[in-house]
Amino acid sequence: MPATTPSLFKRITPQLLILAVVIGLNFLVFPDFFDVSFRNGRLFGNLVDVFNRGAPVALLCIGMTLVIATKGIDLSVGAVMAIAGATAASLVTDGYGWGTALLGALATGALCGFWNGFLVAVLRIQPIVATLVLMVAGRGIAQLITEGTILTFNNEGLIRLGAGTFMGIPTPIVIWLALGTLATIGVRRTALGMLIESIGVNEASSRLAGINSRVLLICVYLASGLCAALAGVIVAADIKGADANNAGLWLELDAILAVVIGGNSLLGGRFSIVASLIGALIIQSVNSVILLSGMPPEFNLVIKALLILAILVIQSPRVAHLIYMLRASGPERLPERQRPSVQEPKEDAL
Amino acid sequence: MNIKATLLASAVALTPAFAVAQDLTIGFSQIGSESGWRAAETTVTKQEAEKRGIDLKFADAQQKQENQIKAIRSFIAQGVDAILLAPVVATGWDEVLEEAADAEIPVVLLDRTVDAPEDLYLTAVTSDLVHEGRVAGQWLVDEMAGEPCRIVELQGTTGSSPAIDRKQGFEEGIAGAEGLEIVRSQTGDFTRSQGKVVMESFLKAEGGENICALYAHNDDMAVGAIQAIKEAGLNPGEDIKIVAIDAVPDAHLAIANGEMNATIELTPNMAGPALDALEAYLADGTAPAKWIQTESKLFTAADDNAAIYEEKKNLGY
Numbered sequence: 001m002p003a004t005t006p007s008l009f010k011r012i013t014p015q016l017l018i019l020a021v022v023i024g025l026n027f028l029v030f031p032d033f034f035d036v037s038f039r040n041g042r043l044f045g046n047l048v049d050v051f052n053r054g055a056p057v058a059l060l061c062i063g064m065t066l067v068i069a070t071k072g073i074d075l076s077v078g079a080v081m082a083i084a085g086a087t088a089a090s091l092v093t094d095g096y097g098w099g100t101a102l103l104g105a106l107a108t109g110a111l112c113g114f115w116n117g118f119l120v121a122v123l124r125i126q127p128i129v130a131t132l133v134l135m136v137a138g139r140g141i142a143q144l145i146t147e148g149t150i151l152t153f154n155n156e157g158l159i160r161l162g163a164g165t166f167m168g169i170p171t172p173i174v175i176w177l178a179l180g181t182l183a184t185i186g187v188r189r190t191a192l193g194m195l196i197e198s199i200g201v202n203e204a205s206s207r208l209a210g211i212n213s214r215v216l217l218i219c220v221y222l223a224s225g226l227c228a229a230l231a232g233v234i235v236a237a238d239i240k241g242a243d244a245n246n247a248g249l250w251l252e253l254d255a256i257l258a259v260v261i262g263g264n265s266l267l268g269g270r271f272s273i274v275a276s277l278i279g280a281l282i283i284q285s286v287n288s289v290i291l292l293s294g295m296p297p298e299f300n301l302v303i304k305a306l307l308i309l310a311i312l313v314i315q316s317p318r319v320a321h322l323i324y325m326l327r328a329s330g331p332e333r334l335p336e337r338q339r340p341s342v343q344e345p346k347e348d349a350l
Numbered sequence: 351m352n353i354k355a356t357l358l359a360s361a362v363a364l365t366p367a368f369a370v371a372q373d374l375t376i377g378f379s380q381i382g383s384e385s386g387w388r389a390a391e392t393t394v395t396k397q398e399a400e401k402r403g404i405d406l407k408f409a410d411a412q413q414k415q416e417n418q419i420k421a422i423r424s425f426i427a428q429g430v431d432a433i434l435l436a437p438v439v440a441t442g443w444d445e446v447l448e449e450a451a452d453a454e455i456p457v458v459l460l461d462r463t464v465d466a467p468e469d470l471y472l473t474a475v476t477s478d479l480v481h482e483g484r485v486a487g488q489w490l491v492d493e494m495a496g497e498p499c500r501i502v503e504l505q506g507t508t509g510s511s512p513a514i515d516r517k518q519g520f521e522e523g524i525a526g527a528e529g530l531e532i533v534r535s536q537t538g539d540f541t542r543s544q545g546k547v548v549m550e551s552f553l554k555a556e557g558g559e560n561i562c563a564l565y566a567h568n569d570d571m572a573v574g575a576i577q578a579i580k581e582a583g584l585n586p587g588e589d590i591k592i593v594a595i596d597a598v599p600d601a602h603l604a605i606a607n608g609e610m611n612a613t614i615e616l617t618p619n620m621a622g623p624a625l626d627a628l629e630a631y632l633a634d635g636t637a638p639a640k641w642i643q644t645e646s647k648l649f650t651a652a653d654d655n656a657a658i659y660e661e662k663k664n665l666g667y
Binding site: 030032039040042044045046049053143148149150152163235238239240241243245246247288291292294296297298300 | 383384385386389505508509534535536537539541542543544546547548550551554555570573574577581582583600666667
């Protein structure tokens with residue numbers, strides 16, 4: 001079902017509202033939040049930082065949205081980031097060019113994704129268990145590649161991917177916006193998105209309907225691996241070094257959270273990449289509030305938890321229903337919106 | 351022949367002082383490869399042992415206490431002369447340390463201490479984290495020489511003892527000085543990437559020109575912050591003075607390049623003082639103090655950082 005613009009807007013309205021509120025919070029704690037200047041050949045400002053620092057989670061959540069739409073989950077993305085970053089760093093330190101390093105890292109990510117997809121689609125291991133394998137082992141693999149050190153490099157081309165700019169805009173922003181657009185068009189202007197959703201809703205019947213679910217599942221995990229690899233390269237390039245211990249640590253959880261904030265059901269089915277990307281921006285805006293507020297770091301996680309909790313409560317079906325009831329009982333009745341629950345992801349269709 | 355050998359063996363056993371100088375066998379239970387510093391400590395310990403002609407039996411515990419306990423038991427079974435232990439956690443050592451004490455094998459703790467009665471180990475060789483922070487603070491006080499300074503601080507992982515102690519030490523260090531104040535303090539989780547991210551927010555929240563100095567609880571965060579400062583169009587080391595702790599090779603490189611001002615060494619050579627104490631103890635029973643504090647050496651641009659970098663980069667950091 002190709003998304004037409006009005007229905008897409010309707011779909012992401014709650015996410016946009018939340019984003020506006022969190023950005024407003026940023027403005028409250030730091031009135032100069034919207035100041036964007038051009039300094040040292042690049043856009044410079046807090047708003048730019050939100051988009052720039054949100055890049056790894058944004059990239060991860062593109063792949064994660066697709067995986068979750070098939071009723072799966074990919075816990076390994078953080079570890080794959082570390083592996084890909086380590087691969088890229090070790091290739092450039094061995095004297096290869098940045099192009100080779102990038103391709104090498106993407107190939108490693110694709111391999112990791114293929115491994116996950118194979119476990120899930122062919123061996124029929126539950127996704128959470130199948131990807132847990134690589135989540136645990138991945139950091140070890142990355143450490144083997146970097147030999148336990150932070151592998152630093154000075155390759156200008158590779159560094160530009162993380163810390164450089166493209167027409168004054170930090171490269172990571174350009175990369176995730178481009179990939180997000182590409183992925184959205186790819187799944188919404190073709191039948192691909194619907195096929196992925198059908199696997200998530202009912203894999204058995206979609207296979208009976210003639211969908212090659214096995215290949216499609218492997219491809220989805222492969223895509224997630226590729227996104228993770230790209231995020232890993234960006235993170236490594238940003239600090240000019242591959243830190244196998246810390247690169248992408250716990251980011252799989254942020255990526256899953258972004259997908260959830262984006263209103264996608266963990267039970268699979270209908271998905272929206274755009275909403276997930278806004279979810280990623282919301283998470284980064286929350287991080288930004290914490291950094292700008294100047295509160296002692298002991299409060300970081302508490303503040304983040306409270307804000308996220310508030311966001312999830314507002315999005316919960318009960319509260320959504322309550323809001324609907326309030327609106328429906330008001331003077332302006334919406335005749336065509338009598339039963340909004342039909343429009344929700346069908347959580348009980350399984 | 352057999353009797354002779356037995357006699358000889360018992361003679362050697364009865365005169366421990368005689369056997370000390372040569373052919374010492376020491377077991378070393380290391381935590382695992384948790385950080386670059388840890389790897390460097392392992393390398394230096396092996397070097398120190400080799401220098402003294404000590405046979406070092408190395409056991410990597412892969413961050414698990416049960417592996418360390420197993421390693422210590424196997425060292426006891428092998429009848430080593432002494433044990434070096436870098437404990438992964440503070441608690442739960444009493445039993446195995448008692449076993450070592452019963453076998454009369456002295457145990458020296460490296461880098462971290464344990465919650466166990468003091469008579470169960472010979473001594474502990476550690477750095478003083480608060481002192482490191484104090485040295486950093488004192489350096490900044492001397493550097494500013496009475497001028498006011500707005501400081502931003504990159505803390506270590508929230509709640510970790512290095513973060514708490516290094517913060518406390520630095521605050522003590524700058525306590526007496528007029529005009530020196532910490533205006534922003536946030537955690538960078540001891541990592542480069544977080545150091546960079548948090549520094550970016552500091553630069554925007556305070557305005558780069560209003561920040562006079564950065565104190566980072568470790569060098570990695572400082573290295574990340576240096577990149578953030580550069581990207582904001584400022585000169586790290588000049589516009590913003592940078593002092594951090596650990597003295598990893600990349601910090602020496604940054605000082606050599608003029609992008610960083612000072613670092614305080616957390617020496618990976620814990621084994622040197624430990625082996626000195628052990629040799630003295632095994633030779634004539636000199637009991638060392640229960641705590642041997644390693645030197646927290648300050649490195650600034652006055653040192654030959656390029657040379658130190660070359661020297662340190664192969665230690666496994």
